[in-house]
Amino acid sequence: MSDELSELEREIQETRERLATTIDQLLYRSHPKTIVGREVATIKGHYVDAGTGEPRTDNILRTVGVVVGTIVVFAVLRRVTR
Secondary structure, X not given: OHHHHHHHXXXXXXXXXXXXXXXXXHHHHHOHHHHHHHHHHXXXXXXXXXXXXXXXXXXXXXHHXXXXXXXXXXXXXXXXXX
16 A cells, blocks of 8 residues: 555656646746747748858848838829828
């Protein structure tokens, strides 16, 4: 009986340790600075080649085109509605 109790206590302690580790990981992942850092890395990865560190002009030009196109559309719509 005492062997079963000590085994059960050991399992409970292991479960507590796993839960504590999981909670620590969740707190780290949900921290605002961690989220911002992850998003910045994602965006930077889209515009900078990870292997060479060179800018990816194709993605940069696409983004600039979308921004300029959006501005033109709003300017045209504004003129038409006046």
